[in-house]
Amino acid sequence: MTTINLKINNQPVTAAEGETILQAAQHSGVRIPTLCYLEGVQAIGACRVCLVEVKNARGLLPSCLTEVSEGMEVFTHTKKVREARKTVLELILSDHPFECNTCERNQNCELQKLAEEFGIREVTYEGAHSASQVDDSAAGLVRDSSKCILCRRCVAVCSDIQGVNAINFIGRGFDTVIAPAFNDPLNSVLCVQCGQCAAVCPVGAITEKSHVGRVWESLEDPEKFVVVQTAPAVRSAIGECFDMPPGSLVTKKMVAALRRMGFDGVFDTEFAADLTIMEEGHELLDRLKRKLVDGEDIALPQITSCSPGWIKYMEHFFPQLSENVSTCKSPQQMFGPIAKTYYAEKVGVDPARMYVVSIMPCTAKKFECERPEMRSSGYQDVDAVLTTREAGQMIKEAGIDFVNLPDEEFDMPLGASTGAADVFANTGGVMEAALRTVYEVVTGRELPSENLHVKPIMGLEGVKEAELKIERTVTEWKFLEGVTAKVAVAHGLGNARKVLERVVAGEADYHFIEVMCCPGGCIGGGGQPRLTTDEVRRARIASIYREDEGKKYRKSHENPAIRQLYEEFLGKPLGHKSHELLHTHYTRRGKYNELLVEEEKEPEKAGAAK
Amino acid sequence: MTASTEKCSCEVLEEELLATLDDQLEAYKGMPGGLIPALHVAQGLFGYIPRSAIRHVSEVLDIPMSEVYGVVSFYHFFTTQPRGKHTVSVCLGTACYVRGGKRVLEAFKQKLGIDVGATTPDGQFTLEVARCFGACGLAPAVRVDEDVHRRVKPTKIGAILEQYAEEITEPEEAAV
Ligand code: SF4
Ligand code: SF4
Ligand code: FES
Numbered sequence: 063m064t065t066i067n068l069k070i071n072n073q074p075v076t077a078a079e080g081e082t083i084l085q086a087a088q089h090s091g092v093r094i095p096t097l098c099y100l101e102g103v104q105a106i107g108a109c110r111v112c113l114v115e116v117k118n119a120r121g122l123l124p125s126c127l128t129e130v131s132e133g134m135e136v137f138t139h140t141k142k143v144r145e146a147r148k149t150v151l152e153l154i155l156s157d158h159p160f161e162c163n164t165c166e167r168n169q170n171c172e173l174q175k176l177a178e179e180f181g182i183r184e185v186t187y188e189g190a191h192s193a194s195q196v197d198d199s200a201a202g203l204v205r206d207s208s209k210c211i212l213c214r215r216c217v218a219v220c221s222d223i224q225g226v227n228a229i230n231f232i233g234r235g236f237d238t239v240i241a242p243a244f245n246d247p248l249n250s251v252l253c254v255q256c257g258q259c260a261a262v263c264p265v266g267a268i269t270e271k272s273h274v275g276r277v278w279e280s281l282e283d284p285e286k287f288v289v290v291q292t293a294p295a296v297r298s299a300i301g302e303c304f305d306m307p308p309g310s311l312v313t314k315k316m317v318a319a320l321r322r323m324g325f326d327g328v329f330d331t332e333f334a335a336d337l338t339i340m341e342e343g344h345e346l347l348d349r350l351k352r353k354l355v356d357g358e359d360i361a362l363p364q365i366t367s368c369s370p371g372w373i374k375y376m377e378h379f380f381p382q383l384s385e386n387v388s389t390c391k392s393p394q395q396m397f398g399p400i401a402k403t404y405y406a407e408k409v410g411v412d413p414a415r416m417y418v419v420s421i422m423p424c425t426a427k428k429f430e431c432e433r434p435e436m437r438s439s440g441y442q443d444v445d446a447v448l449t450t451r452e453a454g455q456m457i458k459e460a461g462i463d464f465v466n467l468p469d470e471e472f473d474m475p476l477g478a479s480t481g482a483a484d485v486f487a488n489t490g491g492v493m494e495a496a497l498r499t500v501y502e503v504v505t506g507r508e509l510p511s512e513n514l515h516v517k518p519i520m521g522l523e524g525v526k527e528a529e530l531k532i533e534r535t536v537t538e539w540k541f542l543e544g545v546t547a548k549v550a551v552a553h554g555l556g557n558a559r560k561v562l563e564r565v566v567a568g569e570a571d572y573h574f575i576e577v578m579c580c581p582g583g584c585i586g587g588g589g590q591p592r593l594t595t596d597e598v599r600r601a602r603i604a605s606i607y608r609e610d611e612g613k614k615y616r617k618s619h620e621n622p623a624i625r626q627l628y629e630e631f632l633g634k635p636l637g638h639k640s641h642e643l644l645h646t647h648y649t650r651r652g653k654y655n656e657l658l659v660e661e662e663k664e665p666e667k668a669g670a671a672k
Numbered sequence: 673m674t675a676s677t678e679k680c681s682c683e684v685l686e687e688e689l690l691a692t693l694d695d696q697l698e699a700y701k702g703m704p705g706g707l708i709p710a711l712h713v714a715q716g717l718f719g720y721i722p723r724s725a726i727r728h729v730s731e732v733l734d735i736p737m738s739e740v741y742g743v744v745s746f747y748h749f750f751t752t753q754p755r756g757k758h759t760v761s762v763c764l765g766t767a768c769y770v771r772g773g774k775r776v777l778e779a780f781k782q783k784l785g786i787d788v789g790a791t792t793p794d795g796q797f798t799l800e801v802a803r804c805f806g807a808c809g810l811a812p813a814v815r816v817d818e819d820v821h822r823r824v825k826p827t828k829i830g831a832i833l834e835q836y837a838e839e840i841t842e843p844e845e846a847a848v
Binding site: 221227228229230231232233234242243244653654 | 723726727736737738739740741742745746747752
């Protein structure tokens with residue numbers, strides 16, 4: 063690697079060949095403001111906020127795009143640069159609605175921050191404002207075109223990272239909007255509602271559809287018995303809403319905050335994650351047995367089903383794999399019906415009065431809870447889903463001094479969890495949790511790996527693989543003696559596609575595949591505090607592993623509350639009750655929703671005919 | 673909005689056209705910059721680019737539909753609206769604009785009940801805006817198909833439209 067010597071603001075700096083001025087500045091402690099730039103995703107030089115002056119160059123250059131060269135002299139904050147940036151910013155602001163006080167991004171908006179940083183006190187350019195086009199058709203997301211600054215980050219994430227290509231620039235010039243083809247409503251196209259677009263939008267143009275109002279309302283309703291479940295990934299990130307550093311592990315403060323908000327039960331989605339492993343692990347063994355012993359035509363590899371964005375993606379892009387996807391509901395949707403049946407009975411609460419709130423790192427979970435299949439308790443199993451960001455907002459609104467809260471514990475029994483459930487938050491985690499249990503069921507011995515971690519499937523590599531030789535099996539699983547179990551893990555739908563295309567082509571011989579929709583897994587979900595960079599992902603991942611390693615029990619089958627649940631209520635994994643409450647089926651959609659049966663298609667047709 | 677949702681004999685025609693389109697698209701497969709010429713082919717076949725054609729272009733060229741539509745919506749020369757039998761182009765070049773072109777355009781919008789770029793529900797007229805077509809001396813000018821009408825006043829547009837509408841409705845005259 064060639065080293066380049068240059069000067070930034072008269073200070074000698076070294077950079078690697080091919081690096082941009084922006085990157086060189088970043089690792090030498092010089093801050094250059096940016097707006098359209100998105101680390102690792104896009105550097106297109108569109109917004110011109112990152113302009114710098116380079117000696118002997120004509121005009122100012124966008125630093126996010128300009129590569130360093132030997133002997134270059136860069137100036138990042140000269141009068142010329144500051145004035146140019148200010149002009150650029152004023153132009154953007156001249157077509158921006160001044161609704162900052164009522165905007166979801168108030169105090170947390172990149173544009174607002176830049177306006178403050180540059181000391182913008184008035185906008186001298188008068189111009190027409192883009193018409194507001196609000197699309198709130200989707201269950202998880204709302205798009206407001208009037209706030210859009212056309213930075214293209216959302217499009218880059220949706221196409222280059224997720225490979226979904228749901229949205230793009232539509233129209234030209236002043237009339238340009240970000241929308242699906244034909245300006246169709248978002249709920250009628252193949253958008254998977256992952257919210258990655260909302261997670262990277264620098265302003266309030268794409269946000270989650272708020273459930274804050276309905277949650278306050280139910281908390282204030284004396285008739286309702288309101289319980290809350292918190293997803294594994296939330297505890298590693300919600301501290302960021304209160305200016306704590308990424309990766310602060312705040313499980314117990316979070317519990318204390320929720321209790322103070324008035325929830326009647328503060329529970330853990332991790333309880334349901336342990337339950338998921340019990341069901342999904344046995345499902346895998348069942349598939350293997352039926353295939354290898356009974357010679358049945360059973361779909362393998364089995365693919366995980368925890369991530370609702372991935373499920374919708376599969377339904378649109380890989381409907382032929384719907385038999386491969388585990389029939390297990392996601393932990394959120396296992397928690398709902400267990401709360402409204404088993405738990406409701408235990409505490410003598412009429413399930414009609416019970417209101418189940420989830421706190422999730424995810425926007426697709428809002429879509430998931432409204433799916434028609436998710437009513438196996440006889441009621442909508444999960445009533446409202448708050449993103450980590452919305453939960454943070456509510457805690458603030460409740461006037462709770464989060465950072466100084468005492469540590470408190472989850473309520474029982476639905477708050478009991480093992481370390482295996484913690485790692486559900488990380489890419490590779492569901493696989494690791496499953497292997498911890500399945501290996502032990504089959505061999506009677508603990509997973510033979512350091513600290514129960516499966517190294518090759520940890521970390522941020524897009525596609526990861528591991529092999530595990532199964533030896534000295536117990537009698538019941540003798541047929542697996544000597545088998546080498548092959549697993550794959552993919553996160554981010556673009557990576558998932560690579561693996562799945564090989565599966566479809568018959569080129570992969572995996573037994574089990576974990577897919578998580580968002581880069582990094584749930585810790586990088588579309589509902590997490592902004593902005594999730596790789597550095598932030600790593601910090602959150604590390605804190606989740608810390609949480610796991612500190613747990614008394616680290617394997618799902620050891621969770622005493624889960625054992626009790628099977629003894630008192632469910633019987634056994636894959637039993638009759640489980641099938642009724644904890645398993646589901648999928649909808650074949652196709653890329654144009656052409657596989658949906660006619661009646662389900664009706665609303666879309668009506669929309670298109672307008 | 674799409675031809676595919678209408679149940680009529682034109683569906684058969686559309687299917688034939690789509691088959692022809694698929695054939696012709698083969699030439700643009702994997703070709704860098706092939707999207708725009710491919711869209712020209714589609715527009716040439718249909719007279720506009722219907723939803724179904726965009727889907728075919730997306731499938732055959734393996735370019736996401738949102739991207740294909742993005743390109744279609746960016747260029748003025750592509751339209752996703754079926755064309756009327758007649759095209760009314762109101763000039764908004766400088767001379768025409770100054771001499772009341774804008775008011776003439778408003779009058780056409782009113783009279784036809786459509787916006788710029790749209791086609792009347794009976795399929796007769798498509799309304800467009802043009803930049804100068806060299807009739808500045810006699811502004812404001814309007815072109816209907818190949819004929820240029822000069823010094824058009826908002827009050828005169830009814831008469832202009834009638835000339836063309838009559839041509840078409842002639843066989844049904846008795847009914848009027
Ligand atoms: S939610 Fe995901 S799939 Fe939908 S538009 Fe946003 S990034 Fe694309
Ligand atoms: S919606 Fe947000 S991320 Fe997308 S282009 Fe507009 S401002 Fe940028
Ligand atoms: S950040 Fe460099 S041009 Fe937008």
